[in-house]
Amino acid sequence: MKILVSVKRVVDYNVKVRVRADGSGVETANVRMSMNPFDEIAVEEAVRLRESGVATEVVVVSAGAAQCQDTLRTALALGADRAVLVETGAELQPLTVAKLLKAVCQREQPKLVLCGKQATDDDASQTGPMLAALLGWSQATFASKLTVSGDRLTVAREVDGGLETVECLLPAIVTADLRLNVPRYVTLPNIMKAKRKPLDTVTPEFLQVDVTPRLKTIQVCEPPARAAGRRVADVAELVAALSSRGVIA
Amino acid sequence: MRVLLLAEHNNDTLDPATRSALTAARQLGGDIDILVIGDACRPVAENASRLAGVSRVLWVEAAHFREPAAENLASQVLAVASGYSHVLAAATSMGKSVMPRVAAVLDVAQISEVIGVLGVDTFSRPIYAGNATQTVQSFDPVKVITVRVSAFDASDEGGAAPIEPVEAVSDCGLSRVVGRQLTRTGRPELGSADVVVAGGRGLGSRENFIALLEPLAQELDAAIGATRAAVDAGFVSNDLQIGQTGKVVAPRLYIAVGLSGAIQHLAGMKDSQVIVAINKDADAPILQVADYGLVGDLFEIVPALIDALR
Structure with missing residues (x-):
């Protein structure tokens, strides 16, 4: 079984983002970039499935500028076998990414696609289910456990009230939640090995996908700041303050 | 339209x-x-x-x-x-x-x-x-x-x-729900509660988490929430996680106990009307967004707070 994993290059999740003064977006120049953490979990799960003999090959895909090659090399160092970059300078929105991934899926014919449940930049949480819909495949979002048996997939999902278990027919799309696994550390020998693994580059034109954005960003601004609070000395002062604010009886 | x-x-x-x-x-x-x-x-x-x-x-x-x-x-x-x-x-x-x-x-x-x-x-x-x-x-x-x-x-x-x-569409047969383990707490639902009491790793154990926060939540008729660290440490179930990847809440009153306030957690609660933080670390980021910060030992403060509310 071949597994395809989509990975996105985003601002590192430890970086405190700054909004550009002109309101056009968030500053990304000279900012540390990394693989979206949920995508890293998806790659780890795919590699584990190959190591346990369930999968035969793990192909990682990214879409965006040439620098996404770094993200793909990280995925290869985590243990993926091969990478595909859909290279474009265009602003990519989830629907477009889903269409690009669909085109790659039609070429690669995977049985399972793993994605992160959301990217930590746009927090959209759309690409996985959109891809599933475009392909007419089953889906399991927010996965915290995944088992493959025959032509079926059993997935524990983290839902609002607790956990839900779904059974999906393969081929399927699964989006990874935090507790699916803890990704391994990338070792130096594996980084070296990753440099020699195949990385193909294609373009949206080659895949015949129109990348015109559907949403226009009018403005990006800082969220309203909270007014500075104050320290209270003890429980009595706290209770008095809360009472006078009317938040406790 | x-x-x-x-x-x-x-x-x-x-x-x-x-x-x-x-x-x-x-x-x-x-x-x-x-x-x-x-x-x-x-x-x-x-x-x-x-x-x-x-x-x-x-x-x-x-x-x-x-x-x-x-x-x-x-x-x-x-x-x-x-x-x-x-x-x-x-x-x-x-x-x-x-x-x-x-x-x-x-x-x-x-x-x-x-x-x-x-x-x-x-x-x-x-x-x-x-x-x-x-x-x-x-x-x-x-x-x-x-x-x-x-x-x-x-x-x-x-x-x-x-x-x-309206007429139902037929079952496409692609997937089916085979089980549900829903958490039953008897407390208000986290997403819509008026008051939320949330705990972090500072509580130290599942036993402490429950022993301290349950009675506090009881007094305030509050929902209980937690940080990712507390969930990962097994203090509470995953559906109580508040933050970028968990629930986003904006209650009237949010009481943060023993949690430092990582940006991923703040993302899930910073629109609360009134934020109270109880933390032993005076430099914890949660104290920068809190309306009322109480620096000290939560194991003394929380029981005292429960007494004061009774």
Whole structure:
């Protein structure tokens, strides 16, 4: 079984983002970039499935500028076998990414696609289910456990009230939640090995996908700041303050 | 302008998340139809019909909608979606699973976690874990939207909309729900609670978490929440996680106990009206967003607070 994993290059999740003064977006120049953490979990799960003999090959895909090659090399160092970059300078929105991934899926014919449940930049949480819909495949979002048996997939999902278990027919799309696994550390020998693994580059034109954005960003601004609070000395002062604010009886 | 709102429910009662999404829908203007998809879910349709500002309730019943799969829900939404300018759902785990499918089939963008309706095609939404707010305009003929529940007050009752049965689409057979382990706490639901008491790794153990926060929550009739660290350490179940990747809450009062306030956690609670932080570390980031900070040993402060509230 071949597994395809989509990975996105985003601002590192430890970086405190700054909004550009002109309101056009968030500053990304000279900012540390990394693989979206949920995508890293998806790659780890795919590699584990190959190591346990369930999968035969793990192909990682990214879409965006040439620098996404770094993200793909990280995925290869985590243990993926091969990478595909859909290279474009265009602003990519989830629907477009889903269409690009669909085109790659039609070429690669995977049985399972793993994605992160959301990217930590746009927090959209759309690409996985959109891809599933475009392909007419089953889906399991927010996965915290995944088992493959025959032509079926059993997935524990983290839902609002607790956990839900779904059974999906393969081929399927699964989006990874935090507790699916803890990704391994990338070792130096594996980084070296990753440099020699195949990385193909294609373009949206080659895949015949129109990348015109559907949403226009009018403005990006800082969220309203909270007014500075104050320290209270003890429980009595706290209770008095809360009472006078009317938040406790 | 016609708005279709997908209801969230358990076949018995309408989830409060839908009432908040309805408030966002009402800010768009136009006729609003609520779509209730379930099995033996007439009480939900009746709940929905009593909400203010609703034109019609579309009511679909079928056995395969008892515990519906996202694929089937999306097909049903698509079967009734034609003629609507907006299709909305609350940004719950259901909404987030179903609406991207709907948008992709309609070949339109989806706008996630809307916190402000600025016009019929212009919306604001948080990005980067709420560290920035993006305003987007959609040029698509249909706007498919999920609504961040904590950003809108719940709509009240005061309507009497007709309930119209709609034919169910057949089961596509792609996936099925085979089990559910829902957490039963007897406490208010985290997403809509008026008061939230949240704990972090500072509580040290599951036993401490329960022994200290349960009675505090009891006194305040509060929901209990936790940080990712507390969930990962096994103090509480995953559905109580508050933050960028968990629940987003905006209660009247938020009491943060023994949690430092990582940006991923702040993303889930910083819109609370009043924030109280109890922490032994005077430099903890949570104290920078707290209205009232109490620096000290939580194992002394929390019991004293419980006593003071009694």
